[in-house]
Amino acid sequence: MHQIKVFVLGSSSFVTTLIELKSYLKFNLFNNANITGINYDDKYDILLFEDEFLENNNSNFFEKSNTIKILVGKKENKIHDYDAFLKLPTTIDQINYLIEKSAVKKVFNKNSSIQIKEYLLDKNGKKLTKENKSVIITEKEVQLLELFLHNTKPTSKKDILSSVWHYSSDADTHTVETHIYRLRKKINEMFSDDSFIKNNKEGYYFWKKEIKSQSIFSQKNIVSVLLNQKREKEVLKEKKLI
Numbered sequence: 277m278h279q280i281k282v283f284v285l286g287s288s289s290f291v292t293t294l295i296e297l298k299s300y301l302k303f304n305l306f307n308n309a310n311i312t313g314i315n316y317d318d319k320y321d322i323l324l325f326e327d328e329f330l331e332n333n334n335s336n337f338f339e340k341s342n343t344i345k346i347l348v349g350k351k352e353n354k355i356h357d358y359d360a361f362l363k364l365p366t367t368i369d370q371i372n373y374l375i376e377k378s379a380v381k382k383v384f385n386k387n388s389s390i391q392i393k394e395y396l397l398d399k400n401g402k403k404l405t406k407e408n409k410s411v412i413i414t415e416k417e418v419q420l421l422e423l424f425l426h427n428t429k430p431t432s433k434k435d436i437l438s439s440v441w442h443y444s445s446d447a448d449t450h451t452v453e454t455h456i457y458r459l460r461k462k463i464n465e466m467f468s469d470d471s472f473i474k475n476n477k478e479g480y481y482f483w484k485k486e487i488k489s490q491s492i493f494s495q496k497n498i499v500s501v502l503l504n505q506k507r508e509k510e511v512l513k514e515k516k517l518i
Contacts, residue, residue: 286326
């Protein structure tokens with residue numbers, strides 16, 4: 277069974293033609309007359325739609341979808357946003373090629389996007405985005421962000437040099453400090469966020485220090501309770517109540 281899931285949207289003749297060609301297609305074909313309430317982003321890899329479809333239907337659901345979209349028609353329509361165009365008339369080989377190429381693009385895009393707090397890191401585009409604002413970052417800055425994200429405790433300058441610069445001869449702790457300073461400055465200037473990358477005597481980090489502090493505080497409370505219980509028992513023994 278083919279792994280690529282394609283949802284087709286169009287006229288009955290358009291859908292019927294594709295269904296008749298189903299045995300020659302290198303993807304799974306799906307269609308449904310009722311388009312409301314469907315979560316395309318979760319269920320399907322690609323939306324294949326006829327150019328006339330959006331002219332006769334409410335396109336709000338379509339515009340909000342992040343699924344790869346392929347427009348099929350005799351000429352391109354720049355009104356709506358789509359990822360690829362399949363010009364008619366076409367061949368089965370062209371259909372299969374474009375579908376497979378688009379599916380690879382979806383996997384590539386998915387692997388390149390990483391959520392960091394309320395930000396989205398685009399590794400391939402080398403940019404950090406929050407809401408409708410973006411800032412361009414360097415390859416080294418991408419590696420720094422990934423390193424901090426995957427570590428559950430502060431990362432020392434020595435570990436950063438080892439992971440990002442691989443102890444190159446032109447890198448030292450000053451190099452680390454300079455790169456992080458520039459990255460912090462970019463983020464603060466664009467997003468007014470001066471605490472995106474935190475640091476303490478152990479190193480740099482994303483994680484919340486207050487969580488660790490709260491955990492330590494809880495442990496101290498437990499120890500305090502146990503000590504109080506021990507003292508109470510000793511007092512009771514002295515009074516021969518237990």
